[in-house]
Amino acid sequence: GLRLAHPTDLHFGEAEADARAAALLADDVRAAAPDAIINSGDLTRRAEPAEFGQAWAFMNALGAPVLAVPGNHDIPPRDLWMRFFDPRQRWRRHLPSDAVQELALPGVSIIGLDTVRRAHWHLDWSAGGVSAQRLALLRGRLRNRAEARCLLVCHHPLRHPASLEWRRLPANTPTLMDLLREEGVEAVLSGHLHVTQVLRGPVGDPIQVITPSGLSARGSGRRGWSLITLLDGRFTIHAREFRDGAWTAGAVTSLSETPQGQTGPPAPM
Template sequence: MRIAHLSDLHFGRDRPDLTTALVAALRTRGPDLIVLSGDLTQRARPAEFAAAADFIAQLSAPVLAVPGNHDLPGWRPLLRFLDPWGRWRAGLGRALEPEYVGSGYIAVGINTARRWGPHPDWSRGRVNRAQLARIERLVTAADPAALRLLVAHHPFLLSTELRRRGLVGRARRTLVGLRRARIDLILGGHLHRGYAGVAEGVVVAQAGTAISTRHKGEPNAFNWIEADSQEIVVAPCRWDGDGFTAAGCWRFGRGESGWGALGTGR
């Protein structure tokens, strides 16, 4: 299957020229599934959700989208605590934790963003036991040969450069459960950096910001992923001023003890 993995669109801080180019690139490539791994908006304003909805309406493939911390009302305490996801539902009409079953795969989304946290940085997310139980239930009912994808906003794996950043809360315990559920691939964002690796035998791919001005050391990019039951290839497609161009790839193969890295390529 072919997956276009987009993240951190941040409508409200987006570049319209990149949005147009991205839609064109996706139509040309023709993915089987388009994944949006959170932070569709900058400040969860109605106009930003409307822009995100308009973008999604232009896409020709099925779209699985999960929210990120920026999709929560920021400094509006009543809205944030009493109706944190009202604007998401009103603006997008989409579930917070969607699932999609396609030919040879199942994709499950979880909402890792939280209205508050037991630490000063409320942008950090976490996973609870009920969410893990739902994932296990859904994928257990899937075709045993199906590729199993999980989509979340917050990271389950950090690159060497980002090792000081926090993983999603309860990441280690959740990964044990995801391995038990035979999840093959986790797609995430939040850090605005693109990389891929293996955590507890599961491939993890992080995407940078696709169209926003909020760069963090990398150009705008999305991930193009080709996967089957034996191999997963993650190729970042970076904006070069004229279009989104593939810039190398990470390759992973399935082994007896789970997925492992096969190296990089061009």
């Protein structure tokens, strides 16, 4: 089977994201021996060059291929010229900035989608969205992906837990969800909300996996990351939690794939 490590929302530049915290997280991720590292954005606090340098050094030291997509904190909040005319300039120095990218592993294609937007007509510029152009790029990539089994990585969740339903979903989420259903995408891996959630929708919808920040307790008050294992049609999320100064095992959610490609009920643990 495959093992995917999903440490996200690292927010390098925040006081909590210091060298000791990063080293403890890196040790825990490496101990899981992942086949790939998935990061769904917010590598930085304010998209400063030094923050990106720290983030890339961290990711590069984990010892596995990396697929990372930007989060809303990864474009400059104050330099408006850069925000509007070249918002991913600093990201590009270390990581691919393609709006859609693919990491093909044996038996699964992992598709990264950039859902960050420079601005909105409303005041919550952090909410994200997907333009018609990005949807077209995503459709093409999904239809020509290397493997039938497919996961999507994007910063913004496409479904929110009940306690956070007041938060705006990314613009054009309904159209994006239609495409994911049509193309049989199994799960969406996201961050942004700083909570741990595995959300099931109607039959045919992808599972929404939301992973908290690996280094910042802001929001939920907890740090965490997810280890995802794919084995024999089973999709299992192993939550890792930071408690009392050490990383420890959290909840395990296991879901099975039915012959029709839909996700069956949670397996007893």
